[in-house]
Amino acid sequence: MNVTGHTRGSASIRDVAAAAGVSYQTVSRVINGHASVKQSTRERVLAAIDELGFRRNATALALARGRSRAVTVLTANTTHYGYASILQGVEEAARAAGYSVGVGVLESADEAAVTVEVQRAADAGGGLIVIAYDPAGVRALEAVPAGLPVVGVVETPASDPTGDRPWVWTDDRKAAYEMTRHLLSLGHETVHYVAIPSSTRRTSARTDGWRQAVQEAGAPEPPPLQGGWGPAGGHAAGLELARDPSVTAVLCGNDDLALGVLRALHEAGRPVPGEVSVAGFDDAPHSAYLTPSLTTVRLDFTGLGRAAFALLHGVLEESAPVAPRPVSVPELVVRESSGRPPA
Amino acid sequence: MNVTGHTRGSASIRDVAAAAGVSYQTVSRVINGHASVKQSTRERVLAAIDELGFRRNATALALARGRSRAVTVLTANTTHYGYASILQGVEEAARAAGYSVGVGVLESADEAAVTVEVQRAADAGGGLIVIAYDPAGVRALEAVPAGLPVVGVVETPASDPTGDRPWVWTDDRKAAYEMTRHLLSLGHETVHYVAIPSSTRRTSARTDGWRQAVQEAGAPEPPPLQGGWGPAGGHAAGLELARDPSVTAVLCGNDDLALGVLRALHEAGRPVPGEVSVAGFDDAPHSAYLTPSLTTVRLDFTGLGRAAFALLHGVLEESAPVAPRPVSVPELVVRESSGRPPA
DNA sequence: ACCGCGAGTGTGACCGGTCACATTCATCCC
């Protein structure tokens, strides 16, 4: 069946050459649209290509050309809204630049597992984009062997443990600060905080922003609750907060957490925003449609992804190395879930 | 700086060989863990590898070995919960099998654009997995050139227009049927349906299942509303349904639509499930935490992704070709948003 | 002393393209 005797169907450039009665180089010229090929020859080659179903082997091309035009995105999860949006942004920019994108999921934050995964991504060739919002990601960023082109998507540059590499970020600290101030300005005595897992040993940017606002206002500073990533964690934290009648405002590390808190408050019979105000972080697509709709901070995740790619692209192509900078200014979105405290 | 004169830092197998005073073949043996290498030699090579920071070039390896161990997932969106979960499932299975996974986003359903994207994915090498739940995906599946290993993730096999290729699916038709019957069994006179965009010219599997149940029950069959993919579409459809006092049960094509419907009913002052029951499809992670929590159908998306990869893997490795089969039985999850109709 | 054998190592070709350079041949110009 396999006429050419090749691995998998596809004919090579030399098969085409033979069929068209020219040299392989002429075929190469044709498929690259090189000018100096006689019209009649070109047509003959094109016909042969068509007949043999030739398609240029990407692997060989990458090897010959020297560079692979590929980036791999390393992330703890593809399902989480923020992560998925970053990935989408990277893909968008990569596609525009003619790059292909790969994904690697960091299944566990375990040192060894992460290292293996980074290795795999590394020998996939091309550059690396690591989403380092969580422990697994941060560890992955650390595990990237020196000399490999990599860009980290981090919470904040200050908290980045691998200071000598490019990164992109949004100003989460400022956003959390602003949101906390907003809640305080509504008249709340203080604002409680339900945290996402911090990406580093130290505290997170969002936590910092919240703390700063609370301290500046001279308000009491309740210990942040750990909520994990999903609504389940938020729910647990929410039940705890609901028990404390002094709680009137809760800021959550992301919208999923906020959803869990909302639900817990509902179950505990504490109306939102009547008794308690709740705010989230991320502006996930469903947040506007919750009841009550969620006050939150809008982050431009796809923009972040695009910026990450742009940065990496600069490194890979050795063109003007784009300077790392905060990518976007998070925007407060005030909806129904926040309001004045009960009189 | 660049001692070896190579493209990008990394030393080749021959550089290592020179440094260790052996032939390149011996180096190859060492990095492949071949047995017959003298211990002392092995150590010398390993030392050289370490010193030069050698890492094996994936491109060259793929070329030499003949096959690339890569799959590309083509999808209209990475952000949507179901799609993202399928991707995650594919990645999981691919990783376990030593494959790398790429992503291509189909930005528009436009014929030409889709073709371009398929081309790109095709010459990325390896196999293809196309998520064909929507028009863009279906078109992509159609545009895959013959002879390319591809697996489609489709709504239902019957509605698959390219019948000669392997595919995976969940039995959405049955799931919609069951859910509709469930709602009818609660005493609702009929069930209205808010549809996701159908993947084909014809009607979709979910719509079919709904229709069948309604017809079997001899209930009136209201025309399905088109809702799009996101909560916004559901919201619009919901507002329309809210105006009709005879509406007491609404089945939605996915959970996002259901969320929009829920919101619309709330705005219209129609309590759920007091006056209207609402059911979704997918069991997205937030659906359990909505208020009211959402009755829905749980689909095993990651399992679907894993199955898609398994199928493709079988094709690629030419081992026992796994037979296409429905991957999982969707499961009804009854929560607060559904109940008896008002008396 | 000779052969066989297996451990340890090296050589050449190859995967499927690209690149740099060489070649052929018609044309143009002085």
Added chain:
DNA sequence: GGGATGAATGTGACCGGTCACACTCGCGGT
């Protein structure tokens, strides 16, 4: 008429690995 010019095409090496095979030992068996 002869060299310069340039269009059209071919040749060889190369990218960085792998594979198939050949080679060189040292050693044991007969």
